Amino acid sequence: xxxxxxxxxxxxxxxxxxxxxxxxxxxxxxxxxxxxxxxxxxxxxxxxxxxxxxxxxxxxxxxxxxxxxxxxxxxxxxxxxxxxxxxxxxxxxxxxxxxxxxxxxxxxxxxxxxxxxxxxxxxxxxxxxxxxxxxxxxxxxxxxxxxxxxxxxxxxxxxxxxxxxxxxxxxxxxxxxxxxxxxxxxxxxxxxxxxxxxxxxxxxxxxxxxxxxxxxxxxxxxxxxxxxxxxxxxxxxxxxxxxxxxxxxxxxxxxxxxxxxxxxxxxxxxxxxxxxxxxxxxxxxxxxxxxxxxxxxxxxxxxx
Amino acid sequence: xxxxxxxxxxxxxxxxxxxxxxxxxxxxxxxxxxxxxxxxxxxxxxxxxxxxxxxxxxxxxxxxxxxxxxxxxxxxxxxxxxxxxxxxxxxxxxxxxxxxxxxxxxxxxxxxxxxxxxxx
Amino acid sequence: xxxxxxxxxxxxxxxxxxxxxxxxxxxxxxxxxxxxxxxxxxxxxxxxxxxxxxxxxxxxxxxxxxxxxxxxxxxxxxxxxxxxxxxxxxxxxxxxxxxxxxxxxxxxxxxxxxxxxxxxxxxxxxxxxxxxx
Numbered sequence: 342x343x344x345x346x347x348x349x350x351x352x353x354x355x356x357x358x359x360x361x362x363x364x365x366x367x368x369x370x371x372x373x374x375x376x377x378x379x380x381x382x383x384x385x386x387x388x389x390x391x392x393x394x395x396x397x398x399x400x401x402x403x404x405x406x407x408x409x410x411x412x413x414x415x416x417x418x419x420x421x422x423x424x425x426x427x428x429x430x431x432x433x434x435x436x437x438x439x440x441x442x443x444x445x446x447x448x449x450x451x452x453x454x455x456x457x458x459x460x461x462x463x464x465x466x467x468x469x470x471x472x473x474x475x476x477x478x479x480x481x482x483x484x485x486x487x488x489x490x491x492x493x494x495x496x497x498x499x500x501x502x503x504x505x506x507x508x509x510x511x512x513x514x515x516x517x518x519x520x521x522x523x524x525x526x527x528x529x530x531x532x533x534x535x536x537x538x539x540x541x542x543x544x545x546x547x548x549x550x551x552x553x554x555x556x557x558x559x560x561x562x563x564x565x566x567x568x569x570x571x572x573x574x575x576x577x578x579x580x581x582x583x584x585x586x587x588x589x590x591x592x593x594x595x596x597x598x599x600x601x602x603x604x605x606x607x608x609x610x611x612x613x614x615x616x617x618x619x620x621x622x623x624x625x626x627x628x629x630x631x632x633x634x635x636x637x638x639x640x641x642x643x644x645x
Numbered sequence: 646x647x648x649x650x651x652x653x654x655x656x657x658x659x660x661x662x663x664x665x666x667x668x669x670x671x672x673x674x675x676x677x678x679x680x681x682x683x684x685x686x687x688x689x690x691x692x693x694x695x696x697x698x699x700x701x702x703x704x705x706x707x708x709x710x711x712x713x714x715x716x717x718x719x720x721x722x723x724x725x726x727x728x729x730x731x732x733x734x735x736x737x738x739x740x741x742x743x744x745x746x747x748x749x750x751x752x753x754x755x756x757x758x759x760x761x762x763x764x765x
Numbered sequence: 766x767x768x769x770x771x772x773x774x775x776x777x778x779x780x781x782x783x784x785x786x787x788x789x790x791x792x793x794x795x796x797x798x799x800x801x802x803x804x805x806x807x808x809x810x811x812x813x814x815x816x817x818x819x820x821x822x823x824x825x826x827x828x829x830x831x832x833x834x835x836x837x838x839x840x841x842x843x844x845x846x847x848x849x850x851x852x853x854x855x856x857x858x859x860x861x862x863x864x865x866x867x868x869x870x871x872x873x874x875x876x877x878x879x880x881x882x883x884x885x886x887x888x889x890x891x892x893x894x895x896x897x898x
Contacts, residue, residue: 374686505833509898548799551728582735589723589740589749644759664785667777698784698802700809701868729802737806737871 371484376424378470379463387416390455390462399454402446411438415496419459423488426497435499443504450569453493454498460489516545522553528560530592533623535568543579550583554590561588561630565623566599577606584617593633594618597626648673650680656688656757658750663695670706678713687719688757692750694725704739711744717759721745724753770826772812774843775873780812783824787839790826794835796897804837804895807875811841811891819845819888829894836877836896844888851883 379386392410400408415438422431428591439452467485471478512644523531532550554562561599564583566572572580584594595618599607608614650659681689692697692706698724711721719752722745726734733741747753770790772783784805791801808824815822822843829838848854854869869891873879876893 502833513898547732548728551731552738555748557729558752560748580730585740586728586735588730589726589734589746590728591749591752664781666781697788698805698809700813701871702813727779727802729799732799733802733806733875736803736874737810737868739871 368484368571371481375481375485376420382466386462386466389436391461393462394455395460397454399451400447400629419492431495435496436503439500439503443507449501453497454595456493456496460493475480490517504615515540524557528558528634530557530559530562532562533565536570538576540575543576547579547583547586551586551590554587554592561593561633563595563626563630565597567623572606572633574606574610577610581612595620595626595630597623650677652684657681657684657686657689660692661695661709667702670703674682674706674710677710681719685759687761689719689721690713690753691723692725693723699730699734701739704741708741708744720757722747722753722756724749768828772824773813774824775821776814780809783812784809791837794897803875807872807893808839810868810872812821815841815843819843831896834897836894839893841891847885847887847889848883849885851881
């Protein structure tokens with residue numbers, strides 16, 4: 342938004358008194374006048390805005406009706422924020438709106454885009470109204486600009502925060518899905534770990550396993566790390582903690598598939614591998630688990 | 646708050662509740678040892694299912710209880726540690742080593758039965 | 766829901782009160798049950814340190830807002846003897862017997878952010894933060 346007047350002004354709304362009856366009004370009165378103008382011209386300004394949105398090819402994921410419906414509430418919330426000068430309601434609205442439109446595939450640049458378009462549409466209408474009085478126009482803009490910028494900021498940030506929250510949730514769900522805790526026999530759980538484990542995933546695995554031990558009343562757990570390429574000290578620590586926590590729930594843990602490198606990492610963090618129950622491979626681990634549980638696996642012929 | 650201690654044959658079952666202060670824990674320790682002696686119990690189950698936080702003091706006290714009960718020739722089993730509590734405990738480094746643990750009351754009793762059979 | 770809760774710590778009952786308040790606050794904010802337990806445990810240990818080493822102090826629980834999430838800040842403050850060597854206290858392994866030291870490395874593992882300031886004979890302030898995941 343270009344300004345004609347070159348006098349430096351602070352961006353704070355300030356009370357300024359210069360000559361002329363129109364120019365003695367304080368900022369709050371100006372704001373009221375501004376808000377009234379935006380309300381009186383609501384219908385055509387909103388239409389103008391919706392037109393600009395379509396022109397800019399934004400919100401293509403939504404239908405015209407949907408855009409109109411959202412445009413109406415955004416407009417009203419926008420003007421309300423201008424009027425009250427408080428932004429909590431707007432923040433809540435922004436998050437609410439985001440929650441609705443993110444699953445529709447609306448992206449950040451679109452949300453920022455439409456809010457800025459609204460800001461422009463409203464600013465233009467102010468230019469049009471006060472074009473014959475530069476001083477007045479400047480004072481109106483002094484009242485409008487900081488508020489409008491803050492609104493744009495609030496909506497954009499609200500959208501981004503909501504997006505980040507959703508992404509975190511999805512990541513959590515993926516992590517949970519990618520490591521099932523399997524019950525293969527009564528009282529025996531197997532936790533095959535594959536791929537890269539970062540501390541966050543390690544922690545999530547532990548929580549999942551402990552819950553599983555409780556739900557399945559497992560007495561033995563076989564944690565197979567054959568599929569784990571490497572482990573740093575932090576994650577090795579998590580593994581040890583998992584073993585200790587499982588014991589607190591009355592379960593014995595057998596770790597299988599320990600590579601020499603990982604064994605070394607565990608020794609390096611000060612854990613006595615001798616105290617840990619380890620078996621070379623998963624098969625061996627399951628057999629030992631069965632022995633611990635008192636199972637004896639015999640061929641069919643013997644059993645009958 | 647007093648911890649209820651029930652006799653079940655050769656064993657005692659103590660059920661700990663949530664909001665136990667340090668003083669309550671110490672009273673419990675005294676009462677439990679006393680009852681082990683009185684009843685000549687062979688085993689004790691301490692059920693901490695309702696305990697929502699196990700901190701260093703609780704952990705230390707439970708270990709002391711187990712030690713003292715062992716001096717009377719009896720075995721202690723801690724049962725019912727919640728998954729989240731277990732997780733918090735190992736973060737803090739409280740592993741309750743040298744104290745037997747089991748999932749729940751049923752498992753705890755099975756453990757004590759097994760132990761007393763093997764030492765009988 | 767209040768934004769700040771202050772709990773005076775003068776007796777072992779206060780330890781229980783503080784951790785229960787911590788748990789309620791965490792639950793009200795929507796923390797997972799597991800994280801609420803971690804918070805309550807951290808509060809219990811910090812309050813315990815106050816009683817053991819300073820006889821009295823306070824725990825302050827505050828709701829904090831980060832860039833994309835909410836969290837809880839725990840401040841454990843006392844005017845006790847202070848910790849002569851904070852670095853050492855943070856390094857000492859919390860022995861599994863649980864009877865040595867302040868257990869600070871352990872508490873640090875329970876939370877996301879951890880700061881400690883201590884002046885000999887003036888007191889200690891521990892500030893810890895846990896964010897909602």
